[in-house]
Amino acid sequence: MSIELTGFLLEGDPVDIEVDDKSSSSVLRALRKLSIDYKIVE
Numbered sequence: 001m002s003i004e005l006t007g008f009l010l011e012g013d014p015v016d017i018e019v020d021d022k023s024s025s026s027v028l029r030a031l032r033k034l035s036i037d038y039k040i041v042e
Helices: 001-011 021-033
Strands: none
Touching: none
16 A cells, blocks of 8 residues: 555655554654655644
């Protein structure tokens, strides 16, 4: 599944990712480091 989602990201297609509260700061930091645009939806 992660390989498929990575392909979508590389092509510029939007991807929905669910993150639990414990790891949210790590995930957001990784997205910023990789210069991936994201939108937080609660």
